[in-house]
Amino acid sequence: MAATVPFAPGVEEEGVAHRTKARALPGEGGIWLFIAGDLSIFSQLFLTYFYYRAQQPALYSAAQQHLDQGLGMLNTALMLTSSLFVALAVHAARRGMAGWPSRLYWLAALCGVGFGVIKIFEYGAKISHGITLTTNDMFMFYFILTGTHMLHVMMGIGVLLFLANYCRGTGDGRFTPAALRTIECGSLFWHVVDLLWIILFALLYLIR
Amino acid sequence: MNRLNHLICIHSAIPFCILLGLGFFFIPGWFPPISPGMSAAETGAMYEANRLAIQFGMTLTVLGSGLWWVFSAAIAMQMRRIEGGDFPILTCIQLTSSVGNVIVIMLAGYFCLTAAYRPDMPASTVQSFTDIAWLMNIGAYPSTFIGTLALGLCILTGERGDVYPRWLGYLNIWYAVVSLAGGLLAFYHGGPFSWNGEIGFWLEANCFFGWIILMWWFSVRAIKTWEVA
Numbered sequence: 024m025a026a027t028v029p030f031a032p033g034v035e036e037e038g039v040a041h042r043t044k045a046r047a048l049p050g051e052g053g054i055w056l057f058i059a060g061d062l063s064i065f066s067q068l069f070l071t072y073f074y075y076r077a078q079q080p081a082l083y084s085a086a087q088q089h090l091d092q093g094l095g096m097l098n099t100a101l102m103l104t105s106s107l108f109v110a111l112a113v114h115a116a117r118r119g120m121a122g123w124p125s126r127l128y129w130l131a132a133l134c135g136v137g138f139g140v141i142k143i144f145e146y147g148a149k150i151s152h153g154i155t156l157t158t159n160d161m162f163m164f165y166f167i168l169t170g171t172h173m174l175h176v177m178m179g180i181g182v183l184l185f186l187a188n189y190c191r192g193t194g195d196g197r198f199t200p201a202a203l204r205t206i207e208c209g210s211l212f213w214h215v216v217d218l219l220w221i222i223l224f225a226l227l228y229l230i231r
Numbered sequence: 232m233n234r235l236n237h238l239i240c241i242h243s244a245i246p247f248c249i250l251l252g253l254g255f256f257f258i259p260g261w262f263p264p265i266s267p268g269m270s271a272a273e274t275g276a277m278y279e280a281n282r283l284a285i286q287f288g289m290t291l292t293v294l295g296s297g298l299w300w301v302f303s304a305a306i307a308m309q310m311r312r313i314e315g316g317d318f319p320i321l322t323c324i325q326l327t328s329s330v331g332n333v334i335v336i337m338l339a340g341y342f343c344l345t346a347a348y349r350p351d352m353p354a355s356t357v358q359s360f361t362d363i364a365w366l367m368n369i370g371a372y373p374s375t376f377i378g379t380l381a382l383g384l385c386i387l388t389g390e391r392g393d394v395y396p397r398w399l400g401y402l403n404i405w406y407a408v409v410s411l412a413g414g415l416l417a418f419y420h421g422g423p424f425s426w427n428g429e430i431g432f433w434l435e436a437n438c439f440f441g442w443i444i445l446m447w448w449f450s451v452r453a454i455k456t457w458e459v460a
Contacts, residue, residue: 053398060405067434071423157418
């Protein structure tokens with residue numbers, strides 16, 4: 024039986040038909056509503072950005088030259104790496120690899136903290152040049168969009184630390200289906216944080 | 232337990248919405264919302280032209296604000312069911328944070344009443360009172376944030392999962408985060424994040440009233456299926 028269900032040891036007793044139905048989506052239904060809601064808010068922010076950008080494209084392009092693509096790229100790399108750690112952690116939890124999920128969540132959280140530290144330097148550089156969220160419309164969007172995302176990063180780091188602690192408990196590395204769902208819900212949130220950053224990076228730093 | 236009392240309390244959401252909608256927005260002619268970019272003279276002239284309507288509308292707003300207590304208390308009783316135990320802290324947080332919402336709406340009404348009270352008040356003073364009212368009422372995020380966060384956590388971590396659907400817990404946490412946009416109002420006199428902007432007003436107002444409708448609907452259902460006689 025276990026051979027046919029390589030990625031879901033926690034539910035292998037429940038029969039294949041039931042498993043495929045129950046595990047069609049990772050996590051639980053509610054988290055997907057949360058994610059859809061979050062993405063719809065960000066879509067609304069992005070549409071607003073495009074609408075206002077279309078009114079005065081020259082101002083936006085000029086302001087965007089001040090954004091540091093190097094730091095943005097570094098942050099993108101950190102986000103993608105942390106997402107990889109999270110994906111590996113979920114994989115390890117499903118496989119029942121004792122000790123690994125917790126370690127991988129720690130690494131992912133560390134990348135998240137690194138992201139935050141770089142953001143602080145980036146904001147600091149802007150503010151020291153007298154650029155704030157009231158300088159012009161472009162920087163209004165820059166600070167509010169990246170700030171909203173940073174809020175998500177902080178919440179996400181909290182979730183990752185919770186999961187690192189949560190996964191430490193099991194001695195043999197086996198998780199119940201309910202525990203796996205919790206792990207998947209938290210991990211999904213982090214992937215959304217990652218996804219949003221990729222969009223923000225392209226939108227603000229790359230499309231000039 | 233008198234089921235009817237709980238139903239009356241939860242239904243107070245309806246007169247609340249009517250009184251706030253009519254009182255703060257429609258009767259004073261403040262829908263769509265007034266612009267934060269108006270000059271003091273324009274604000275003064277607006278009060279000159281609509282004094283009585285503003286006074287009447289704000290009286291309804293002040294009256295309606297108290298209904299939020301009643302509505303929140305009915306939700307708190309359902310949270311009490313979910314949370315169980317002797318120390319329902321999330322219920323306490325939700326109930327006390329509802330006081331913040333009441334005060335913000337009530338004071339917003341009183342500030343506008345004050346601005347309309349004396350016809351010889353300088354226009355800049357009228358503008359200041361109006362600014363306080365709008366920044367408070369539209370940007371009422373601290374109590375909304377804490378209250379909905381407590382409610383969301385209560386639904387997701389409580390002892391009982393049959394009172395409210397689980398997704399409503401996630402939705403509350405989502406709304407808690409969305410409500411934080413109210414903190415941006417004070418920085419802008421126009422654009423999407425000001426008190427008449429796409430995000431600052433329209434998104435927030437839709438979420439606020441949408442949240443009330445959802446909580447009202449599911450609380451009525453929870454009270455009707457309450458097994459205690």
